[in-house]
Amino acid sequence: MKSLYTLLVSLMLAFSTSVWADSPSKAELYEGIEVTVNINTATAEELSALLVGIGGKKAQEIVQYRDQNGAFQKPDDLTNVKGIGAATVERNRKRIEL
Numbered sequence: 001m002k003s004l005y006t007l008l009v010s011l012m013l014a015f016s017t018s019v020w021a022d023s024p025s026k027a028e029l030y031e032g033i034e035v036t037v038n039i040n041t042a043t044a045e046e047l048s049a050l051l052v053g054i055g056g057k058k059a060q061e062i063v064q065y066r067d068q069n070g071a072f073q074k075p076d077d078l079t080n081v082k083g084i085g086a087a088t089v090e091r092n093r094k095r096i097e098l
Helices: 004-019 027-030 043-052 054-070 075-080 086-092
Strands: none
Touching: 043 054, 054 075, 075 086
């Protein structure tokens, strides 16, 4: 009985670590895969799914900025969107197409 209890506890501990593990970030999911997104035509959902560090709210702000100001001319123009800095653009430079 004691060995059964030990076995059950061991199994519970073994399986519980996978439950507590963090889900991979977007960068980890797309690492090694060439993914690009056209920032002038993509929807907010596409932007948030494919750009690292861009969530739903920032993606909406990108679309809103684009609608109000016209197409982006270069990737660095994304820094004109409030809350998006040069570091975010640099992390995504290979993913961005115009």
